[in-house]
Amino acid sequence: xxxxxxxxxxxRIQKAxxxxxxxxxxxxxxxxxxxxxxxxLALSVSVTTREQAAKLPADFExxxxxxxxxxxxxxx
Amino acid sequence: xxxxxxxxxxxxxxxxVFDFQPLPVASDxxxxxxxxxxxxTVFEIDPAIARARKNDRQxxxxxxxxxxxxxxxxxxVRLAVLVxxxxxxxxxxxxxxxxxxxxxxxxxxxxxxxxxxFWTLERIDPILIGASIFPLTRxxxxxxxxxxxxxAGGGDGILSNNHVLADVNVTPIGGRVTQPGGFDGGxxxxxxxxxxxxxxxxxxxGPPNLVDAAFATLIDHGRAIDMHGLFNDARPxxxxxxxxxxPGVPAARGLNVHKxxxxxxxxxxxxxxTNVDNYWVKFKNERRGRFDDQITIETxxxxxxxxxxxxxxxxxxxxxxNPVALLFxxxxxxxxxxxxxxxxxxxxxxxxxxxxxxx
Numbered sequence: 001x002x003x004x005x006x007x008x009x010x011x012r013i014q015k016a017x018x019x020x021x022x023x024x025x026x027x028x029x030x031x032x033x034x035x036x037x038x039x040x041l042a043l044s045v046s047v048t049t050r051e052q053a054a055k056l057p058a059d060f061e062x063x064x065x066x067x068x069x070x071x072x073x074x075x076x
Numbered sequence: 077x078x079x080x081x082x083x084x085x086x087x088x089x090x091x092x093v094f095d096f097q098p099l100p101v102a103s104d105x106x107x108x109x110x111x112x113x114x115x116x117t118v119f120e121i122d123p124a125i126a127r128a129r130k131n132d133r134q135x136x137x138x139x140x141x142x143x144x145x146x147x148x149x150x151x152x153v154r155l156a157v158l159v160x161x162x163x164x165x166x167x168x169x170x171x172x173x174x175x176x177x178x179x180x181x182x183x184x185x186x187x188x189x190x191x192x193x194f195w196t197l198e199r200i201d202p203i204l205i206g207a208s209i210f211p212l213t214r215x216x217x218x219x220x221x222x223x224x225x226x227x228a229g230g231g232d233g234i235l236s237n238n239h240v241l242a243d244v245n246v247t248p249i250g251g252r253v254t255q256p257g258g259f260d261g262g263x264x265x266x267x268x269x270x271x272x273x274x275x276x277x278x279x280x281x282g283p284p285n286l287v288d289a290a291f292a293t294l295i296d297h298g299r300a301i302d303m304h305g306l307f308n309d310a311r312p313x314x315x316x317x318x319x320x321x322x323p324g325v326p327a328a329r330g331l332n333v334h335k336x337x338x339x340x341x342x343x344x345x346x347x348x349x350t351n352v353d354n355y356w357v358k359f360k361n362e363r364r365g366r367f368d369d370q371i372t373i374e375t376x377x378x379x380x381x382x383x384x385x386x387x388x389x390x391x392x393x394x395x396x397x398n399p400v401a402l403l404f405x406x407x408x409x410x411x412x413x414x415x416x417x418x419x420x421x422x423x424x425x426x427x428x429x430x431x432x433x434x435x
Contacts, residue, residue, distance in 0.1 A: 011351065022354040029419075031352030031372060034329050041329075044349035044372065046410065046417065070410030070417050073357045075239050075288060076385055 004040040005063060007032070013063045017043055020060075026052035028073055035064045046070045077180050079144065082153045085177055086142045089155075093172045094137045139164055140173075145182045155181040194309050196338040197260045199267060202300035204307055205319070205391065206336030209236060210257025211247040211272060212264050216240075217257035219338040219389035221402055222319060223303045224291060224432040226273065232435060233293040234270050235426070236389030237404045241290035242275035244359050249273070253292045260338075269297040276429045278359065284368035287421040288357075288388075288404040291430045303435065306334060306393065309341040316342050317397045321434050324399035324423035327371040332395050335403060337387030345373040345382035345418065347400075348411060355419060357405045371401055371420050378413030381406070392420055399423040399434055 005013070010032050018030050026048040033044035042064040047053050053067040077085070090096040145156035155177045159165050162185055174181045196206050196219075203220070210216040218240030225232050234253070238244065241253060253270040254262035275290035294301075304321070307313030317334055327333075331347040352370040359365060373392070375382045383390065383406045390403040401420035411417040427433060 014351065014353070018354055027354065027356075029349075029352045029355035029370070029372065031349030031355075031370070032329070033349040038330075044352070046355075046372070046407070068410040068417060070407035073355065073405045073407050073417075073419055074385065075237070075357050075359050075388060075405040 002040075002062075007041065010041040010043075010063060013061045014043060017045075017060050017065075021045075021056065024052075024055075028070060033066060035066065040064070042066045044068070046073070048072060077147070077153060077155075078151055079153050082144045082155055085155055086144075089142060089173050089176055093169060093176065094140075096137075136164060136167070136169055140169065142173075145184075147180075157181050157183045159183060159185050194338075194341045195307075195311065195313055196309075196336070196341055197256060199256055199262070200299075202302045203255055203269065203297075204302050204305065204313065204336075206307065206338060206341065208256035208260040208262070208338045208386075209234070209240065209253055209269070209389070210259065210262065211241060211243055211251050211253050212258065213243040213247050213251070215258030216243065217259035217338060217386060219387055219403075220255065221389045221391040222399070223301065223435055224427075224430075225435045226291070226293065227431045227433050230273060231293045233273060233291050233432075235289065235291055235391070235402065235430070235432065235434075237288045237402065238275045238278050238290045239288055239359055239404065240389045241272055241292050244363075245275070245277050247272050247275075252295075255297075268295060269299070270294050274430060278365050280363050280365050284353070284366045286367065286369055287402070287426045287429050288367070289402055289421065289426045289430050291432050304397075306336045306342060306391075306397075308336070317393055317395075319391070319393055319399065319434075320397045322399070323427065324434065325394060326424070327400050327420075327422060331400070332376070333373060333392045333400055334395075335383070335387070335390040335392045337383055337390035337403065339384045339386030340381065343380065343382050344376050346376050346412075348372045348374045348417065352419070355405075357419065367419075367421070369422065369425065371422060372411075373401075373403075373418040373420060374411030375413055375415055378415065381413075381415040381418075383416070383418045387418075391423075402426045 029046040031044040035042035139160040141158040143156035221235040254267040256262040270292035306317040355367040392401040405419035
């Protein structure tokens, strides 16, 4: 298995991901989470719709991308 | 049977046994793509007429819910028939359902299901963390997060969101805050407990926000206060966690967290993601603000969300009661159980931006 990413590496990849995708419609948040196997970090991306989720890569610069369809975030 | 068959069976029971009819317009919340079948009397505007139109069978359908329960193993599931009235456990309608399921059904007594009447919605004495609060700007309601002290030499007060205590940048400094909030019946003067001292403005067209937070100084309100307890929805409320005053701890991915909020009372969750940037949140009047350096939380109980609208302002703590974050946003779906993801600001940023300490 490949060596797990450090938080510094993950943050660098997160910033690159933000530069590439943050301006796209339906992207509601980009953070860092544990991957499904809990053996590495992953990008956590919240989106409005399944269609938006389908446009995103499963992996970005070697870091897994976990997409969550949340609808929208509201503060009320 | 397989899950898909169980879901189809649910709809057949609704149509053939309950005499339900399809909704004329499919709800966009029905992400399964399944048709929604409902009691046709729901289309009657006058509730009295709707009730009068219901026959005995339709009355009975209100006491039977359908779900899916575990089967023999693997992907096998059974139809769960959840009954609120013990007298209906042996009835013709239950027999029909079990027959349609060809015996692959579990009939389970769940007792009467009542809407939550949490103490968090009421005027309470002593005042507890999680209680309903709001300024007098309009009849709203949010959550009292915790008790803090003004680091600039002011008095003791309460922490919550800007969009609660300052109603998104509009409450005047010195504006009164009631417990409960006006939406929950709070009245000016009689229920006043605090005055808005300061808030971090929410910026909609500019650099990213770091927190949605505000602080209000307590006034002479004549009620007792419990400063550190996080209580559940029992009556009387039972202590679940005791807050450890201080600077709090950073959120770590996978950390177990808890909160008591006005809407869902005491719930537990898990930190899903940290360092969340480009986090877009919709406020009143549909204005969207961007937040950076946030955390997201998912439920640990897949049938109930960690938070819902009305929990805004809740203090989030870890297993030991250390403050972790201030809750301010949430989604209706996503996360564990697809019941929603909660957004919160790290407590260190909240305390430093407001110039307060947690007491």
